[in-house]
Amino acid sequence: MRYFEDLTPSTGAREPRAWLRSSRPRLSLNGRWQFRLWPTAPDGEPRPDGWGELEVPGHWVLQGHDRPRYTNTAFPFPIDPPYAPDANPTGDHFRWFDLPDNWPADGAVLRFEGVDSCFKVWVNGVEAGTAKGSRLPSEFTVGHLLRPGRNSLAVRVHQWSSGSYLEDQDMWWLPGIFRDVTLLARPLIDDVFVHASYDHLTGAGTLRVETVVEGAPDAVVRVPELGVVAEPGVPVTVPVVEPWSAELPRLYDATVEVPGETVELRIGFRTVAMVDGVFTANGRPLFFRGVNRHEHDERRGRAMTVEAMRQDLVLMKQHNVNAVRTAHYPPHPAFLDLCDELGLWVIDECDIETHGFIYTDWRGNPADDPAWAPMMLDRMRRMVERDKNHPSVVIWSLANESHRGRNFGELAAWTRDRDPGRAVFYERDRTYEFSDFYSLMYPPLEDLEAIGTRTEDVPEETAGDPSLEARRRALPFVLAEYAHAMGNGPGGLADYQRILERYPRLQGGFLWEWIDHGLLLPGATDHVYGGDFGEQLHGANFCIDGLLFPDRTPSPGLTEYKKVIEPVRITGPDPLVVHNHRTFTGVDDLEFLWSVAEDGVEVDAGRLDVPDVPPGESIELGLVLPASSGVERVLTVRAVLAKDEAWATAGHEVAWAQFVLEEPAVVAVPAGPVVESGDVLRLGGGEFDRSTGRLTRLFGQEVDGPVLDLWRAPTDNDNGQGGRNGVTQEWRAAGLDRLLHRVDTVDVVDDELVVRTRVAPEGLGVGVRTTYRWSADEDVLRLTVDVEPEGEWGGTAVTPRCGSWPRVGVRMTLPQAMEKVRWYGGGPGEAYADSREAARVGLYTRTVDDLQTPYVVPQENGARVDVRWAELTDAEGNGVRVTGAPHFQLTARRWTTEDLEAARHRSDLTPRDHIYLNLDLAQTGLGSASCGPAATAPHILEVAPYTFTLHFRPVPSPDPRTKAD
Ligand code: IPT
Numbered sequence: 001m002r003y004f005e006d007l008t009p010s011t012g013a014r015e016p017r018a019w020l021r022s023s024r025p026r027l028s029l030n031g032r033w034q035f036r037l038w039p040t041a042p043d044g045e046p047r048p049d050g051w052g053e054l055e056v057p058g059h060w061v062l063q064g065h066d067r068p069r070y071t072n073t074a075f076p077f078p079i080d081p082p083y084a085p086d087a088n089p090t091g092d093h094f095r096w097f098d099l100p101d102n103w104p105a106d107g108a109v110l111r112f113e114g115v116d117s118c119f120k121v122w123v124n125g126v127e128a129g130t131a132k133g134s135r136l137p138s139e140f141t142v143g144h145l146l147r148p149g150r151n152s153l154a155v156r157v158h159q160w161s162s163g164s165y166l167e168d169q170d171m172w173w174l175p176g177i178f179r180d181v182t183l184l185a186r187p188l189i190d191d192v193f194v195h196a197s198y199d200h201l202t203g204a205g206t207l208r209v210e211t212v213v214e215g216a217p218d219a220v221v222r223v224p225e226l227g228v229v230a231e232p233g234v235p236v237t238v239p240v241v242e243p244w245s246a247e248l249p250r251l252y253d254a255t256v257e258v259p260g261e262t263v264e265l266r267i268g269f270r271t272v273a274m275v276d277g278v279f280t281a282n283g284r285p286l287f288f289r290g291v292n293r294h295e296h297d298e299r300r301g302r303a304m305t306v307e308a309m310r311q312d313l314v315l316m317k318q319h320n321v322n323a324v325r326t327a328h329y330p331p332h333p334a335f336l337d338l339c340d341e342l343g344l345w346v347i348d349e350c351d352i353e354t355h356g357f358i359y360t361d362w363r364g365n366p367a368d369d370p371a372w373a374p375m376m377l378d379r380m381r382r383m384v385e386r387d388k389n390h391p392s393v394v395i396w397s398l399a400n401e402s403h404r405g406r407n408f409g410e411l412a413a414w415t416r417d418r419d420p421g422r423a424v425f426y427e428r429d430r431t432y433e434f435s436d437f438y439s440l441m442y443p444p445l446e447d448l449e450a451i452g453t454r455t456e457d458v459p460e461e462t463a464g465d466p467s468l469e470a471r472r473r474a475l476p477f478v479l480a481e482y483a484h485a486m487g488n489g490p491g492g493l494a495d496y497q498r499i500l501e502r503y504p505r506l507q508g509g510f511l512w513e514w515i516d517h518g519l520l521l522p523g524a525t526d527h528v529y530g531g532d533f534g535e536q537l538h539g540a541n542f543c544i545d546g547l548l549f550p551d552r553t554p555s556p557g558l559t560e561y562k563k564v565i566e567p568v569r570i571t572g573p574d575p576l577v578v579h580n581h582r583t584f585t586g587v588d589d590l591e592f593l594w595s596v597a598e599d600g601v602e603v604d605a606g607r608l609d610v611p612d613v614p615p616g617e618s619i620e621l622g623l624v625l626p627a628s629s630g631v632e633r634v635l636t637v638r639a640v641l642a643k644d645e646a647w648a649t650a651g652h653e654v655a656w657a658q659f660v661l662e663e664p665a666v667v668a669v670p671a672g673p674v675v676e677s678g679d680v681l682r683l684g685g686g687e688f689d690r691s692t693g694r695l696t697r698l699f700g701q702e703v704d705g706p707v708l709d710l711w712r713a714p715t716d717n718d719n720g721q722g723g724r725n726g727v728t729q730e731w732r733a734a735g736l737d738r739l740l741h742r743v744d745t746v747d748v749v750d751d752e753l754v755v756r757t758r759v760a761p762e763g764l765g766v767g768v769r770t771t772y773r774w775s776a777d778e779d780v781l782r783l784t785v786d787v788e789p790e791g792e793w794g795g796t797a798v799t800p801r802c803g804s805w806p807r808v809g810v811r812m813t814l815p816q817a818m819e820k821v822r823w824y825g826g827g828p829g830e831a832y833a834d835s836r837e838a839a840r841v842g843l844y845t846r847t848v849d850d851l852q853t854p855y856v857v858p859q860e861n862g863a864r865v866d867v868r869w870a871e872l873t874d875a876e877g878n879g880v881r882v883t884g885a886p887h888f889q890l891t892a893r894r895w896t897t898e899d900l901e902a903a904r905h906r907s908d909l910t911p912r913d914h915i916y917l918n919l920d921l922a923q924t925g926l927g928s929a930s931c932g933p934a935a936t937a938p939h940i941l942e943v944a945p946y947t948f949t950l951h952f953r954p955v956p957s958p959d960p961r962t963k964a965d
Helices: 162-166 306-318 333-342 355-360 370-387 407-418 445-452 466-473 493-502 556-564 727-733 897-902
Strands: 026-028 031-038 052-056 069-071 090-099 108-112 118-123 126-132 138-141 149-158 171-173 181-185 189-199 204-213 220-223 228-230 236-238 252-258 261-267 272-275 278-281 288-292 323-325 345-349 393-397 423-425 438-441 477-482 506-511 568-571 576-580 590-598 601-608 618-621 633-641 653-662 674-677 680-683 686-689 695-698 704-709 739-749 752-761 767-776 781-790 807-815 820-827 840-847 864-873 879-893 914-923 946-955
Touching: 052 090, 108 118, 126 138, 162 370, 189 252, 189 261, 204 220, 204 228, 204 252, 228 236, 261 333, 288 345, 288 477, 306 333, 323 506, 333 345, 333 370, 370 393, 370 407, 407 423, 438 445, 445 477, 445 493, 445 506, 477 493, 493 506, 493 556, 568 633, 568 653, 590 653, 590 840, 653 840, 680 767, 686 767, 695 704, 704 739, 704 752, 704 767, 704 781, 704 914, 781 807, 807 879, 807 946, 820 879, 914 946
Parallel strands: 288 323, 288 506, 323 345, 345 393, 393 423, 438 477, 477 506
Antiparallel strands: 026 181, 031 052, 031 090, 069 171, 090 149, 108 138, 108 181, 118 126, 118 149, 189 204, 204 236, 220 228, 220 252, 252 261, 272 278, 568 576, 576 618, 590 601, 590 633, 633 653, 674 680, 680 686, 686 695, 704 807, 739 752, 752 767, 767 781, 781 946, 807 914, 820 840, 820 864, 864 879, 879 914, 879 946
């Protein structure tokens, strides 16, 4: 059997050990390598002739050789473990390197941080070893193979191997040497295991450092700041230390020394423990405001730069995220260093996922086959040994989505024995027998609530085993994945958070997922996803499901998450209360600012005196507000950083709240005559077609509409998973995407123009009676729309039920020059019924182009909610102001809903020569049905009668109070 297909994890590799910063010489072998790609695994040794070049670390498929492949669960090769197909792209990598003159003569180690998926190494033409386990390090002893001066290094990398059966994570298949390659002078200190605990009752820290030193000379452990000088293996108690937590990531510099080598460490004192079914750190229950993070860079794939890793963590901290699950493999080791430094709780997950065995109904699943136990245990050991010194890592995760399997018992037992100081996690074995947590993915709210009260149904898997079931039911719960951020969404975050925070059993969750996996291939401007290469089997855009766009700009979902998981809450206005939801720290790092705005313009502001509030407690504040003014008044209270932190500067906003103190006075109904002249009806600033009743000119500008609109370009979450279980199907079946309009009557009744219509889909009997009532005076044109569904929306024997509408509102066009948008209402970003916590009332100015949210796969986006009024004007400042009665939702684009719906990539959208405006009463929420529950009842726009009113005024306005500035 060929080495890349056998069940040997590696040959010639050294024992796994910690990732250490050593004073011994090292030589980075990153850089330009020679490269040649073979369509199938060749025999013999790589020879350097006629080759191209490649950047290492890197994936060849992102550097012009072959192409990347995306599948969700399906293996892109036959399920025939442990075999690889003959079509097994194999990349030969070759380079020369010069050994520095002063390189120590006592040996060397060649270290690979990650090679996908199996490789063989030759040094100066002699084989040094082989390894599998893509996202894990491998080291080979190579000192005896080196010579002074010039040396050659050849690495043959196979895309497919037996290891691939353990690497079916939902992501791009990206072969190559994608993490650093380093030559290390042979370590004298081979391994270090730091045990640094914290006693929250006494405030003492206890440090014990185990070392593995070759030849066992005496090592010395030093922590200068604490005056500690200790022997390895001997516990030292320091009476007072500052503990490490994600909120206050206190690290102490330390060293381990032997003659000839110093290893530098950063120690965090902290103790995690299960106490009465609750996971605690330093004596307090932990609560995860987490994200699942894949390693992804739009150009470099999983060959991450340290800058991008830092950027990820800084963005997480800035958005109130306090935990990360390294979905679904150990990250680059530098990432965990940064987690220690910046403060994040980490679930470190092993590089194991066998999801594709769902297609054999789990027959042959490696997780349940003892023959695979060594391969799996090897992975667990390499992760735990590498990452064991990071205070940020508090939970070891055995795997993702690999079903039930006895090998997990072995992994868990080994892990608990090796590191009793952390918890063990595995979600997909429904007995949870090997896990310290109960966990699920994407449960509906009711299920989460039941889990909170420990009244959830007994899983089938534990039904026959009362003691196993009792154990499971006593476990704390962590939401491993929820709120699928695919495309526009997720919706419902606030609803989840409310439940998560209510029950002590629920210790938080990890949103799916951090970043969109869109890839930019060399020279391309559009991101690719599954299917873009004409491949048959692919996962389409299912991995475009992040809170960041592929270029790491935050999407509206992240802004919403930040608001929803605020660690400090402000409620009010009377009384105004600050609640500290942190676990360990007070609020004295924050400054509390207030301001009052009238119609969006700040009229008063100040600083609130807030005494420190201990974690878990609240405080009431006195705030005397200015007297009534007759216009809308909004109080905003913000908590901002009082000083710079490692991840944000002073003034960075952590939490905020808004309160409408006073509603505006109601606008009177205008009354002026309707004037008929030929085919045209004139009413205030509007001109209407006599026969259709359609508005054709508005304050002198050519317009079309407004007409009823019920449709939107379906979102990924509307579509549901794989185009099933979504609302789009229901909406299409009801013909909402093909509505026809018929005008029944156009009447002038007193001072009103009344246009009665029926709007209905082709081919069906359902319809919507829609009446437009127009009235006007000199300044304002007023439209009231009555919407009255009729027919069998509830379904018949032959037509399906349609329970909701995407939107209810009107659409109209404006001249393309009216691209400047100024509005008073929710913003600055888009918002939807179940994703609107982050929208705050203010006065905003944007262009129509700015209003678009650049989802990789175009879909409904860009709505602004709670809009009191919005102006669309041209460069000269001429245009129209739309006012709601009281509020409306605003969407403006340079293309139609239909264009948006048809586009598969952003470059498919080309501006037309109009601006398309949607003025809505409401839209259905977003939900998370692309992998989870749909929008819930309160956020669904039911099929029902609706009435809404809009006022149109010219800009500049004759009324000085509403003048554009
Ligand atoms: C879950 C996977 O764990 C994750 O990798 C990703 O595929 C996510 O779904 C969807 O994007 S698995 C799902 C069947 C619950």
